[in-house]
Amino acid sequence: MTYKALFLSPMIPSTNLLETLSFFRDTLDFSTVMENEAYVVCYKDNLTIHILKAGQEIGEMELYLEVDNVDALWSKIKDRLTDLKFKEPFNQEYGMREIHICIPHTNALLFIGQKLP
Template sequence: MPPYEAKTLSPILPVADMQRSIRFYTEVLGFAPGLQSDTYSIVTRGGASLHLTLAADDSVLERTRGHMSFYLEVAGIDSLWPHVSQFKDSYKTRDLFDRDYGMREFHILDPDDCLIFVGEEIQKE
């Protein structure tokens, strides 16, 4: 393997409604809008970026809906959760809980049923 540096890995998610998805990631998870077009947009927060692409047709969403997930590791999950929990009536969520592998997490489905695991390492005392 030749030497190289992997700088970032950014998922590209197909979405049904670009503006609805941008609103979700900015209002619920606090990402900032970056590049935006009718068919492709990027939202960022810290070192994380997420690329959104408008699905060409319903068949794309039929293949991906419920089969996409990613893990967003954060610092400050205990302060983020009260904000996100305000949206529980609009989005399916799993409340904040501790995992046996040392992470505190909550889960939320985005508007296109991508499952987002949001977690932070539990600090050992």
């Protein structure tokens, strides 16, 4: 029997669930679907992100979020990125325009990109 994969939902370990949730909710406009002291599920459009409580030794990971207008998103979020490491929009040699943001209280890097015309 074959199946169709609909979504890939990353799981991000965080040392501070509330701050990581705040980043996805307040900066990127995700909604909270489920939240407790050890686990959070966020949703936007057709995307789901799971954030789990981690100890001091958390793994590294990267996420790629493809959008239709990276510059419009940048205009909306740039003032919300205080105290975060980020790289503002730039063109990559592989045909994407990207923003890079270190996700708060994780060892994860978020790439946000749009295909160049």
